[in-house]
Amino acid sequence: QLQLEESGPGQVQPPETLSxxxxxxxxxVRSGVHFWGWIRHSPGRGLEWIASIRSSGSTFYNPSLxxxxxxxxxxxxxxxxxxxxxxxAADTGVYYCARHGSGPAGRAxxxxxxxxxxxxxxxx
Amino acid sequence: xxxxxxxxxxxxxxxxTATLTCGGNDIExxxxxxxxxxxxxxxxxxxxxxxxxxxxxxxxFSASNSGDTATxxxxxVEAGDEADYFCQVWDPESDHLWxxxxxxxxxxx
Numbered sequence: 001q002l003q004l005e006e007s008g009p010g011q012v013q014p015p016e017t018l019s020x021x022x023x024x025x026x027x028x029v030r031s032g033v034h035f036w037g038w039i040r041h042s043p044g045r046g047l048e049w050i051a052s053i054r055s056s057g058s059t060f061y062n063p064s065l066x067x068x069x070x071x072x073x074x075x076x077x078x079x080x081x082x083x084x085x086x087x088x089a090a091d092t093g094v095y096y097c098a099r100h101g102s103g104p105a106g107r108a109x110x111x112x113x114x115x116x117x118x119x120x121x122x123x124x
Numbered sequence: 125x126x127x128x129x130x131x132x133x134x135x136x137x138x139x140x141t142a143t144l145t146c147g148g149n150d151i152e153x154x155x156x157x158x159x160x161x162x163x164x165x166x167x168x169x170x171x172x173x174x175x176x177x178x179x180x181x182x183x184x185f186s187a188s189n190s191g192d193t194a195t196x197x198x199x200x201v202e203a204g205d206e207a208d209y210f211c212q213v214w215d216p217e218s219d220h221l222w223x224x225x226x227x228x229x230x231x232x233x
Contacts, residue, residue, distance in 0.1 A: 037222070047159070047167065047210050047224040063125075063219045096166060100222070105173070107221075108214040110157035112178075114166040 002027040004115035022097030035101040042093030126215035128225035135231040142198040146211030154213040156194040
């Protein structure tokens with residue numbers, strides 16, 4: 001059974017940089033089929049897709065976050081990571097990592113496996 | 125960017141039917157997925173590809189997609205169905221690509 005687990009700092013001060021890592025077990029991030037993504041949930045904004053990556057290194061970013069994002073993948077550790085720079089209180093929320101892109105639908109396929117999420121609070 | 129519009133809240137009594145909508149321009153041309161999100165838990169996929177239930181999702185959950193509106197229907201609503209429900213699509217013509225609706229909170233009275 002595929003499992004994803006997020007790790008992160010919990011609390012970050014503005015305008016620092018947030019670094020999150022998702023460790024995948026029960027499957028491989030080397031899969032050329034899947035996308036590995038980050039989604040966040042905040043009370044005022046609901047669910048918001050942030051970024052995704054494929055094992056090939058292809059990256060996809062939410063333009064609303066205006067160049068503040070870097071997503072990367074480490075196939076040797078079976079992990080993928082997210083950095084968000086210039087943090088503000090608006091970046092507070094629960095950050096989830098998830099797999100998507102399974103099956104012939106490819107990019108139209110749903111996010112089918114999720115981590116439990118990690119709470120990030122941006123506060124001084 | 126592509127926008128998915130959901131009502132903020134829906135309330136139903138136990139045993140009744142809940143109807144949750146997700147509006148988007150020509151949404152019927154897209155594959156719509158629905159997620160249930162309870163506090164402190166990861167989202168759970170309850171409907172994929174407009175109408176299909178993933179393994180383990182009760183038959184009480186069904187959905188449709190037509191015109192500019194996708195609909196999630198929950199029959200014989202139970203207290204445990206109280207949660208946020210989000211619709212989601214992939215929009216290749218949008219720079220936001222993977223889009224979520226704002227979510228509807230289902231209250232079981």
